[in-house]
Amino acid sequence: xxxxxxxxxxxxxxxxxxxxxxxxxxxxxxxxxxxxxxxxxxxxxxxxxxxxxxxxxxxxxxxxxxxxxxxxxxxxxxxxxxxxxxxxxxxxxxxxxxxxxxxxxxxxxxxxxxxxxxxxxxxxxxxxxxxxxxxxxxxxxxxxxxxxxxxxxxxxxxxxxxxxxxxxxxxxxxxxxxxxxxxxxxxxxxxxxxxxxxxxxxxxxxxxxxxxxxxxxxxxxxxxxxxxxxxxxxxxxxxxxxxxxxxxxxxxxxxxxxxxxxxxxxxxxxxxxxxxxxxxxxxxxxxxxxxxxxxxxxxxxxxxx
Amino acid sequence: xxxxxxxxxxxxxxxxxxxxxxxxxxxxxxxxxxxxxxxxxxxxxxxxxxxxxxxxxxxxxxxxxxxxxxxxxxxxxxxxxxxxxxxxxxxxxxxxxxxxxxxxxxxxxxxxxxxxxxxxxxxxxxxxxxxxxxxxxxxxxxxxxxxxxxxxxxxxxxxxxxxxxxxxxxxxxxxxxxxxxxxxxxxxxxxxxxxxxxxxxxxxxxxxxxxxxxxxxx
Numbered sequence: 001x002x003x004x005x006x007x008x009x010x011x012x013x014x015x016x017x018x019x020x021x022x023x024x025x026x027x028x029x030x031x032x033x034x035x036x037x038x039x040x041x042x043x044x045x046x047x048x049x050x051x052x053x054x055x056x057x058x059x060x061x062x063x064x065x066x067x068x069x070x071x072x073x074x075x076x077x078x079x080x081x082x083x084x085x086x087x088x089x090x091x092x093x094x095x096x097x098x099x100x101x102x103x104x105x106x107x108x109x110x111x112x113x114x115x116x117x118x119x120x121x122x123x124x125x126x127x128x129x130x131x132x133x134x135x136x137x138x139x140x141x142x143x144x145x146x147x148x149x150x151x152x153x154x155x156x157x158x159x160x161x162x163x164x165x166x167x168x169x170x171x172x173x174x175x176x177x178x179x180x181x182x183x184x185x186x187x188x189x190x191x192x193x194x195x196x197x198x199x200x201x202x203x204x205x206x207x208x209x210x211x212x213x214x215x216x217x218x219x220x221x222x223x224x225x226x227x228x229x230x231x232x233x234x235x236x237x238x239x240x241x242x243x244x245x246x247x248x249x250x251x252x253x254x255x256x257x258x259x260x261x262x263x264x265x266x267x268x269x270x271x272x273x274x275x276x277x278x279x280x281x282x283x284x285x286x287x288x289x290x291x292x293x294x295x296x297x298x299x300x301x302x303x304x305x
Numbered sequence: 306x307x308x309x310x311x312x313x314x315x316x317x318x319x320x321x322x323x324x325x326x327x328x329x330x331x332x333x334x335x336x337x338x339x340x341x342x343x344x345x346x347x348x349x350x351x352x353x354x355x356x357x358x359x360x361x362x363x364x365x366x367x368x369x370x371x372x373x374x375x376x377x378x379x380x381x382x383x384x385x386x387x388x389x390x391x392x393x394x395x396x397x398x399x400x401x402x403x404x405x406x407x408x409x410x411x412x413x414x415x416x417x418x419x420x421x422x423x424x425x426x427x428x429x430x431x432x433x434x435x436x437x438x439x440x441x442x443x444x445x446x447x448x449x450x451x452x453x454x455x456x457x458x459x460x461x462x463x464x465x466x467x468x469x470x471x472x473x474x475x476x477x478x479x480x481x482x483x484x485x486x487x488x489x490x491x492x493x494x495x496x497x498x499x500x501x502x503x504x505x506x507x508x509x510x511x512x513x514x515x516x517x518x519x520x521x522x523x
Binding site: 007008011014015016017045046047048049050051052053054055058059061062063065175239 | 359362363366367370376387392393395396399400406449450453454456457460461472473475476477479481502505508509512521
């Protein structure tokens with residue numbers, strides 16, 4: 001074999017360009033000639049050297065690539081769409097939470113305006129509310145129950161109804177508390193209004209208010225009943241004008257707060273530092289503490305009045 | 306010339322959020338830039354590689370960089386080691402793909418991941434051996450392949466083109482003479498064969514100028 005042919009054969013052998021037959025024949029030659037084996041070993045090193053040279057060029061090419069934008073490029077279109085959707089949803093959620101309290105604020109402001117109007121009217125009206133709280137279950141003398149009567153001038157349409165403090169005796173399982181709300185409406189002949197014309201609308205509003213108050217008066221006889229249970233879960237039933245509180249109400253006093261506006265009447269329970277909203281329900285319903293900060297502030301104000 | 310990711314669409318969204326009148330605008334002029342690049346199918350990538358288009362290498366490198374380097378970083382590797390292993394693995398993949406040795410039955414990412422994983426295991430073994438020999442106090446001898454690589458690099462720089470290209474096409478890309486002829490606009494395979502022979506002879510001369518065969522094996 002000529003020198004050139006041998007080198008070409010070695011190159012073909014090293015670059016996998018021989019057929020199976022050529023390869024096995026060449027390997028036979030290598031095994032017979034240590035010199036050829038040594039030469040192939042050396043040529044293999046040179047071939048590896050050339051490969052490594054090219055690898056080095058490719059590596060330096062890759063090192064020069066800017067990978068800053070690669071993160072964006074690695075994400076598929078689907079991922080991008082998903083990310084965009086999530087962004088829109090997050091923004092939507094944010095704007096919802098920002099909008100919702102403000103809307104509530106607007107409604108409350110309307111109420112405040114109404115309250116102010118009513119207060120103006122009440123200067124003439126001088127309405128008083130008499131609240132009597134009586135305990136009908138006084139037969140057991142071991143029970144140490146204190147009831148309080150509150151007479152309070154109404155400053156606006158919101159009516160605070162009853163206050164009860166109880167220390168439960170061991171035998172009493174059931175208590176009935178009755179609260180009567182009496183709204184004494186003053187006589188209004190309109191003569192005190194020296195300027196009827198500009199206050200026509202106010203007068204109309206006042207009439208509506210009176211009607212509304214009459215309604216409040218007619219529906220506000222709330223009967224509170226307590227079903228004592230050792231269970232820590234507090235439940236209630238509120239149907240008609242009867243409120244049944246179920247659970248262990250023996251430890252602390254409770255308060256029922258009625259918030260009567262022209263539009264609606266809301267009932268709340270204050271018990272052990274928590275406020276609970278009471279909605280009409282004929283089924284037993286768990287008492288869930290109010291967590292809305294705005295409503296809580298409002299209820300604290302209302303209770304402190 | 307083939308361009309990868311040549312077209313890119315840039316979409317800019319300007320989103321102004323006005324909560325409602327009278328309130329201060331809290332979110333204003335949020336700027337979202339979404340850049341959509343041409344996404345290549347796996348077959349398109351392989352086609353580009355087979356044509357020797359190195360921009361396909363760039364594309365692959367960027368595409369799978371986080372995935373592959375994460376594997377090394379999660380297995381006690383440094384950033385430099387992660388880069389090295391990924392580059393080595395990608396070049397192994399490139400070389401297999403360009404020489405037609407690649408019989409790929411899975412996704413490119415899966416195949417590339419297994420190559421990189423092997424590269425990292427080899428590197429870990431090498432490090433382990435190295436620390437063992439250091440503990441034993443034995444002298445670490447230079448690897449003949451490392452010495453040769455250095456020598457060949459110097460010689461190739463002296464050779465310059467077209468020898469550099471012919472030799473790398475032949476030994477690294479494992480292209481046939483006719484393929485090199487097509488790529489380098491030579492008239493036929495025989496011309497390339499003669500050219501390659503001459504270039505290899507020149508390279509041997511440059512190597513043997515300073516080193517003999519025995520220097521590498523004794």
